[in-house]
Amino acid sequence: MLNRRDVIKRGAVAATVVTGLSGAAGIAVFGASGSGDAVAAAPVAHGDDYTETYKGRAIRVTAMGADHAVSIDGRPLSLMKLGEGAYLSALCHYEVAKSPLHAARAAVDELHGANLVPLGEASHHSM
Numbered sequence: 001m002l003n004r005r006d007v008i009k010r011g012a013v014a015a016t017v018v019t020g021l022s023g024a025a026g027i028a029v030f031g032a033s034g035s036g037d038a039v040a041a042a043p044v045a046h047g048d049d050y051t052e053t054y055k056g057r058a059i060r061v062t063a064m065g066a067d068h069a070v071s072i073d074g075r076p077l078s079l080m081k082l083g084e085g086a087y088l089s090a091l092c093h094y095e096v097a098k099s100p101l102h103a104a105r106a107a108v109d110e111l112h113g114a115n116l117v118p119l120g121e122a123s124h125h126s127m
Contacts, residue, residue: 048062048063049061049062049063050062050101052101054104054105054108055108055109057072057073057108057111058071058072058073058074059071059072059101059104059105059108060074061100061101061104066081067081068081068100070089070100070101070103070104072104072107072108072111072116073115073116075115075116075117075118076116076118077089077090077091077103077104077107077116078090078091078118078119079100079103082096085098085099086098087099087100087102087103088103089103089104089106089107090119091106091107091110091111091116092106092107092110
């Protein structure tokens with residue numbers, strides 16, 4: 001559960017990234033936790049698949065026309081494209097990622113080893 005401070009901090013990071021003021025800082029935020037592969041930072045071309053292991057989790061990004069399908073350990077990650085180079089995932093919806101791969105990596109970080117549960121399955125809101 002996010003508290004108010006976390007929401008404000010994440011909102012500030014998202015606003016900085018969106019306005020483009022964080023060129024080097026954005027690389028530090030999104031690149032520091034990456035696997036270090038230069039290839040991993042490359043965007044997925046239309047019709048291409050990209051698979052990597054990040055912190056022991058299998059991430060797969062598949063381009064489907066203008067959209068991307070992203071999965072973590074074979075489970076789908078709900079992803080929304082906001083514009084060119086701006087993606088939100090259902091798991092990290094206060095953090096704008098610059099690519100589907102970066103959104104998946106942020107989701108892995110947020111999971112802290114837990115399994116990704118598809119939207120609509122049992123949650124604390126369902127009765």
